[in-house]
Amino acid sequence: MYYFDHCASTPPHEEVIRTMAEVMAKHYANPSSLHRSGQEAGNLLERARGAIASIFPGTDNKEWIFTSSGTESNNIAIIGAARSSKKRGNHLITTVVEHPSVYESFKALEREGFDVTYLPVDSFGVVSVTDLEAALTKETILVSVMHVNNEVGAIQPIREIGELLKGRKGVWFHVDGVQSVGKLTVDLVGWGIDMFSASAHKVNGPRGVGLLYVRQGVMLEPLIRGGGQESDLRSGTENVPAIVASAKAFRLAVESSSARAERMYKLRERLIASIIEMPELFLNGSTDCKIGSIAAPHIVHFSYPGMKPEVIIHMLEKQEIMASTKSACSSKSDEPSRVLQAMQTSYERAVSGIRISFGDEHGEKELEWLCQKLRLVVQQLKPLERKG
Template sequence: MRGLDRGFLIFRKVLTKLLYFDHCASTPPYDEVVDTFAEVMKAHYANPSSIHRAGTEADKLIARSRALLAEQFGVKPEEWLFTSGGTESNNLAIKGAARQFKSRGNHLITTRIEHASVNDAFGQLEQEGFRVTYLPVNSTGHIDLDQLSSSITDETILVSIMHVNNEVGSIQPIAEIGKLLSAYPRILFHVDAVQSIGKLPVKPREWGIDLLSGSAHKLRGPKGIGYLYVREGLQLQPLQSGGSQERGMRAGTQNVPGIVASAKALRMAMQAEEQTRSRMYALRDKLIQHAAMHIPELKLNGSEDAALMAPHIVHFSYPGMKPEVIVHMLEQHGAIVSTKSACSSKDNKPSRVLLAMGANSEHAAGGIRISFGDEHSEQDIDKLAEMLRRTVAQLKPLERSRF
């Protein structure tokens, strides 16, 4: 057995013994999705843009996958583009819309707690001369609709607001925002739904959304595949050149096995969404209640109110303690959690999201994110709660040490 294969098997044995609570970063794929990916990769390796039969058959698989996405969301198949992931979907939506419609105006609106792929995209557009309003949030991570309304000007061309925050789980009032923006037909509305698809209802057409981003590996699909809803009749300036794929907005040979497998994962997740959501809210409540009763050192970020928060995310802070210390000690006890967004977890800065919510630097620097999925049970939460209790008890003598 080669070294790489041996290392893979050893890690797999270790991972199966750990409780994985980092679903916001990535999820374990469904077995059926893995099988579908492998099957399509073996049988349909032709380029879907080729005009021969093998290429045509590959292209048909993409068309069926597009139709499946459309069916799940109640929109048209041609309104979905396939990308390499949520980051590309967000960048294409934001930069593509701003650059395409800059003749209308140069003002953009977003929030202070967006994912890095959104926040940094707006930072780049500012360097190009666009003016950006970053809406503040309250202590639970929610915007004020009146502040959004008062921020709109005659130059506003795009509003981008995430549905579920990837760090603390706050749910923004997307339907109400869409209703507000319906009075401004020249303003485009983009929603980062990476953390909400498959967990909460998502209704692009009913909510007046023009652009909506998703990612397959956040709902037990393969990595390297994202999707972007682009309302019919809307054209975006491409980020890259080289081909006419995806309505001319996303050049490059399509990842056929990834696309087919991602569509399967989406269908499975959305068909079970209501049942899964109910189960995960119960698990969330159980963990929060246990921490409140037995681990007072952990401070909940966001809100206990389920109506305001996503079902699969619980975020605590342990002020005065390095979050990576908590993460590594929990792993020794048998549980995998994270600090903040996987894209930002390796820096030592306080959480930008928690600072925006009004936390002080010590509180914002000591956060851990627990995110779970449909494979978890009440017994798993009980085990995690006990691991958290033991971890905090071990760390408490060190809590006053400085970073």
């Protein structure tokens, strides 16, 4: 079976699995307990926090919060920042192509009375810094823009947005980096990012662990209250084995990110060339396949107008190919892709999108198998096309 759904989740590294099993067997005490076993678990927790800080230059151990997921990290950052700063202003800015955990957080804040601006994107899925600058007001207290779009792989101009916001005192800048860590360079301090979210199971780590960077000085209202763990921002006993294993997964991912990007861009280029040869398929997003482009190296997204995406997915599965439609969070919905609609694609393309996402196990052999099987599936489905 060939697994091409790495944007949804990734297979954990063997080294990560061993680490988690070892810590689970030996360090099962509550890290908040005062006895020796608790202190040992607590020390492991803090060592993991330090390891994360060392991966992202210029950040401090105390600026990293462990959560249960990238979704929780996004919720804490967005809702926590908005509520804690509402005395200073009532205006928030995000984009129309954010992950559901960001988009729905802003929708919830609208229901609380906040004024939210949803910035448009161009045909490649990229937001305009000029549009963002024009949207800023004296009431703006938070801007949230994802680094890499989880559907089409568009890379947002985070560095430029950070430079713009550095001169805006009192405007917090949050970045959803779930799809960028381990694939692209991330400079939290240099880019002026105040809050940054990541997820371990997107970088060959275990599910159930998210990261949230909160720059010193940023005030958040906690969403989960209780014993005051994680700097009183996320109460609840920490999952020490999974956190320690996740720290290893993040380190391995970031250390090899440059080589990974170079290799995946080559795979992306080959797949795009194959898709272009099939007139039934339409590519979504940029076709750039080089470092520094506006497209992430690990994602290729295309549509088959007139064909239901679940039919394509099941046909590919019969050919031992695992792929996906929209984000895993939204894949069971029959609604057209909000991202593709924002990119002004046709309705037929917006309801028939397919996402291919690469991983470390993929090379030229796996890519050729994918291209061969995709051509076969298209040939089999062509007689079933329904024109809208």
